[in-house]
Amino acid sequence: MTTEALYLQQLINGLSLGAMYALLALGFTLVYGILELINFAHFNVFMVSSFVAMWALELLGLQGQNTVLTGFALVGALVFAFVVTMTVAGCLGVAIERLALRPMRAVRGTAAMITTIGVSYILFNTILLTAGADSKNVPNPMPDIRWAIGDATLRLREVLIWAISLALMVGLHLFVTRTRLGKAMRATAQDAEAARMMGIDVDRVIITAFFLGSALAGAAALIFGLYYNYTSFIIGYSAGLRAFTAAVLGGIGSVAGAMLGGVLIGLIEAFGGQIVSVRWTDVIIFSILVLVLVFVPTGLLGRSAPSKS
């Protein structure tokens, strides 16, 4: 392969990773925008969802890489898997909010964040203790259709991932700008007390944010499974931290920022692995996280510096 082709290939890979990180980053941003809470449980909501996605695909009788679907069967299977995974993930997020985080809402400081670390641990170990430590094969029903672009290859799964991610993000954008509940969500994020005084049910808004954020993590988890064809109890941590970095890079609390940050982190991961070395990718990404927080805490599209004490 020529260097140009290699870069083109990494661009394709980076965009796919970026789409996944962006979806995951939206969950951090939605919750942070309203509660100013960094939700560590989100890492493992993503991981648990990847298992849900696997089980949903297996429920359709798909096993490993053997069953390939086309046409309506493929569309139906994907729609089914997305709906099931996103619903279960969303409900998981709502349950976490109700059981563990709502009682912490009046407590100032970092207590709520520490709680989310505990929740994350519980989710992590629930999967480890029930499903085991070995990585699992996620069924992939997509036919192996490829297009050659020069020496680089574009696969059907990548096109599908882009399309689905784009559709979900456009949907989210329409939700927060056009619907009554979506506008209430923005109002709550900008001034929760004033929103409450308008008669907006802030509890409902928060639940909605957790549901949507977690459902998007569910979508990201299914995409992860379809892209890498495996899952394991450890995937939450590194994917979650990358997505969190993406949210911070774009400006946490900003929906557009999460999308932009996600794509950038995806590209950085792909090209960083290509140019430097895969073993240093994590160091590069964490360094970006630290540098952005220290020097540009508002992120690229953020509006105000993080100031919660």
Next chain:
Amino acid sequence: MPELLAFRAVDTYYGDLHVLKAVDYRIDQGEIVCLLGGNASGKSTTMKAIMGVVNPERGDILFEGKSLRGVSVAERVRRGIAPVLEARRLFPRMTVYENLEMGAYIHPRSADFDSDLGRVFTLFPRVKERLKQLAGTLSGGEQQMVAIGRALMARPKLLCMDEPSMGLSPLFVEQVFDIIQTINGQGTTIFMVEQNANMALSIAHRAYVLQTGQVVLSGPAAELRENEMIRQAYLGQMKVA
């Protein structure tokens, strides 16, 4: 006039801090009632208690004769109480139109939305010109108009205003107080916390004076303006003068 809002021996606490101490208020339909008091006297807590953000430890708050105990903020707005918050508190990154929409949040898909909007435009023609602008970019005076307009979109029976004159230029303060009188003339009862005692007493029917969480004085506004203690404490007139 029938009673609209009443505090019956209300005590509130903030942590260990006893804020309101056995406070009684009575606001009748159609009145403008003003609440005077220094900073930290319990004025804002009164507003929070009406909206249900702070709940009485003892005593009861009645609206239209029914207790508000355990009634959610949203339900209070639905029953007809709307606040104009201190320092206006618009949603800065939403447009003026969206802010007004949020004011009408409790009337989803209401057929009256347009007529409510029309009423706001009649009161504040400037608001109509700014509909598409982000609220955070408006001047202080324009923000106060939108804040009052936003509260009116809820079609309140009782408008609770926390320091409507704060941070406004003197000319604009007069406009705001004129508009408060107009709104009252259209049938909305007004309960107002105000530090600009002279101005407030000039349009109010009655007033209460709050001091370290207790009502120390109440009566018709005209009488209070002649009261020696009020003149000293709030109207800037010393015995020495």
Next chain:
Amino acid sequence: MPNPDTSAQPSRNMMGASYAWLRRASPVQRIPHYWRQPLGLIATTAAALLFPIISGNDANIDSAANALAFAALALGLNIVVGFAGLLDLGYAAFFAIGAYTYGALASFQLEPAWSGFWEPFQWLDLVARVHEPSGDTVHFQVSFWLALPISAVTAALFGVLFGAPTLRLKGDYLAIVTLGFGEIVPIVARNWQGLTNGAMGLNGVAAPQLFGWSFGVRAWPYYYVGVALVALLILVSTRLKVSRIGRAWMAIREDEIAASAMGINLVRLKLLAFATGAAFAGATGTYFVAKLQTATPEMFMFPVSVMILVMIVFGGIGSVWGVVAGALILQILQSWFLEDLSQWLHALGRLVNVEWLQQVELSSWIEMIFGVILVAMMLYRRQGLIPATRAVQALSLAEQTAQLGVNTGTGGIERLHNLGDFTYRGDAPLLEVKGLTVRFGGLVALREIDLTVPARSIVAVIGPNGSGKSTLFNAVTGLVRQQSGIIRFAGEDIERAPPHAVLAHGMARTFQNIRLFPNLTVLENVLVGMHARLHTGAVGALLHLPRTQREEAAARERALEILAVFGNRLIPRVDHTVASLSYANRRRVEIARALASEPKLLLLDEPTAGMNPAETLELAGQIKSLHELGLSIVLIEHKLDVVVSLADNVVVLDHGEMIAEGPPDVVRRDEEVIRAYLGRSASLGGVAVA
């Protein structure tokens, strides 16, 4: 209303109430209180020393030694998180740095070629010359005892290096940055094969020796080193906690802005906390590696940081004995109890013939258990097993009415001799502000303000809410930086000075919405106010020299005297947390805290807000007395009678502009003032202005 930031009390109090039954007389409480502490200490020490002899089981002693390492780590993290309130999620990184420091200093990992450079080190016995066919190499053989302080210092240096740019981030953002750092260090360790041997683990780490006798693989010598280490760190923690340094850390934890306004250099104190915590972890790392005689990057990953965090949350954030107990209990649970419990479950499984019960390995459940403990503690007992803040006993009627030789009026202050020197004796005006303009975004909060405060004067600033009065205080004291113009204090330019430096110059302030340190006592709050006037540093606090003790005793004495300015309002409550005080008493404590810094100029932001007329009168009298002692005062006040009775000069602000200035009587007649401040009808004659 108090700012919600200053007090998050409701939940804590509810918590206290539901555990009230714990406070009923237990057998322990029948021991006189002055015996409890020494008795407990003796019993703990005896138990720690006798344990290996009683136990006799090498495996148990070994797990106990491991548990001690975690207790040491918990103590270090407690300094950072518990004392200074800086959530560090990558604490294990410093543990790693300490571990690899010893790895580099006392193993076969690094073997550079021999050269003359190494000869002095050979002479000091730090390195040895190894003869090899391919040429001589250097073997590092630094003694374990020397390596302990070296790795502590190395880790502390990394703490400073990493902390300097990041510690100005607040709360959860700092947590994320530390998490990133905590991730980077093990990755570097894994990839830097030369130093660490990567995932394979360090090679040939030397065992500690004492007078030529090697510890080898016996458990008990390590155990006693661990006991000594933990005992030392407990001593360091407790001494720091009650010192000037510890109080400054807790002030930062409670309210950064107030801490900085009271003279605490935030960056320096935060770095000190970070470095101290890192040093604890560094020394522990060396101990742990010497004991295991190897180290792999996995020993320092995120789960380890979280485990230490769970330990301090479980034991009680900020409580020294609590975090030690938390660490020991959780480690012992992990290494002994879960094993035994698994055995019992297997037996039970065989008995009732249930297959999975026979398979259960509870030791793999440990992280799950940690997660559950973390969530459960946060939800139901946030103060931990042994809470750091003591319960406040209610004041008896006798105590409330006790007279302490000073009455509540104004007559007593002259009799107090130890208040400090408030008199400014220089020639330049005390405070001089010229052309001060402050902008927030597009909004001009203050425009071209000129203000002069002559020595020994009282200047009042009046104006409607939102007219810029508090912004003026914030700009003058360095809390707001978006400014232009000149601010001179006692002839020196201070417009670029940070808040703690402004205080050091001799200007102290109170806040409109009261910013005390809610979980510190009245006395501690006042002592924090003295921060800039005391000298004890971390080293002094540790050594507890006579000089330090004298300074501390004098400080406490002076604090009591300052509190006595308010008669018996505060004296009976010196050991109460300020969260339990009334509004008026909080205002008094805030003034006392400001006085403690021995200011020449005191800025009071609505000192009588929330006070009734009698209390207002009392405070006005006390302010007057302080003024007579030489103190100059700038006063924001709404109550005009207070202004008239106190002020020499009045400045009127409206919309960020100064619209009038002059003696109270003149200002009160100014047309523009009447219009802006007193309202329309006053100027229209609705109320006659006499």
